[in-house]
Amino acid sequence: MPASIVLHQWEISPFCQKVARALRHKGLAFETVNYNGLLGAKVGRLSKVGKLPVLDVDGQSIQDSTRIARWLDANFPHPYPSLYPADAQQRAQVELWEDWADELLYWFEVYFRVNDPEALDEAVRMSCAGRPAVERLPIKLALRLGLRLQLNSQGLGRMQPEDVGAELLRHLDRIETVLSHSVWLVGTAKTIADIAVGSQLLEIQRTSSRLRPELQRRPYLAAWLDRVKAP
Numbered sequence: 001m002p003a004s005i006v007l008h009q010w011e012i013s014p015f016c017q018k019v020a021r022a023l024r025h026k027g028l029a030f031e032t033v034n035y036n037g038l039l040g041a042k043v044g045r046l047s048k049v050g051k052l053p054v055l056d057v058d059g060q061s062i063q064d065s066t067r068i069a070r071w072l073d074a075n076f077p078h079p080y081p082s083l084y085p086a087d088a089q090q091r092a093q094v095e096l097w098e099d100w101a102d103e104l105l106y107w108f109e110v111y112f113r114v115n116d117p118e119a120l121d122e123a124v125r126m127s128c129a130g131r132p133a134v135e136r137l138p139i140k141l142a143l144r145l146g147l148r149l150q151l152n153s154q155g156l157g158r159m160q161p162e163d164v165g166a167e168l169l170r171h172l173d174r175i176e177t178v179l180s181h182s183v184w185l186v187g188t189a190k191t192i193a194d195i196a197v198g199s200q201l202l203e204i205q206r207t208s209s210r211l212r213p214e215l216q217r218r219p220y221l222a223a224w225l226d227r228v229k230a231p
């Protein structure tokens, strides 16, 4: 067991939640450090990339949720529960799901957070918890502008809102179809595929009152989200 595992995080980040779930899946105890409010300016000092999550394990620093998940499996092998299957075919499928969640599904999560005033206010509230009230306005402006700029360059931000909504529902239907035939996305056990996809969808479920019913009315998806949430 390492002496200390510290997750540097923003609570609202689905990537940070992915790492927290991966650590719980492996049964590893960890502490969290939050970069709320203007403390976010310190994130640039944690890694060259300047993004969270960053995991510190006994002084060794690992950046990026996927690199962290791979590192955890390599450094805490059996009897710790694994995040990636041993079978090469299944592992490839798991890694494709993981990358799809991180590189595509994430942008839907951002889209619905930034375009729903209620969800944006909640994001600001959580991102400023424990910080002076005066930090709320600059954080709100920075979040809204920063995320809108990112969505525009990624592409979703330039699409018609009804088209973005329809695309997300198509993705949900695909996941529902997969889960109507199996308990987990790949193979017979929870993997990082379930954790990565689930972390994006659970954040959508938590923040978007508009989309919550869409997740609830797909029974296989709703039951699977409960399984992903369980430790």
Ligand SMILES: N[C@@H](CCC(=O)N[C@@H](CS)C(=O)NCC(=O)O)C(=O)O
Pocket: 010, 012, 013, 014, 015, 050, 051, 052, 053, 063, 064, 065, 066, 102
């Ligand atoms: N590929 C990275 C993505 C992490 C990421 O985009 N984190 C966001 C928070 S949800 C971030 O740090 N954004 C700050 C920025 O882009 O400057 C991972 O899987 O960890």
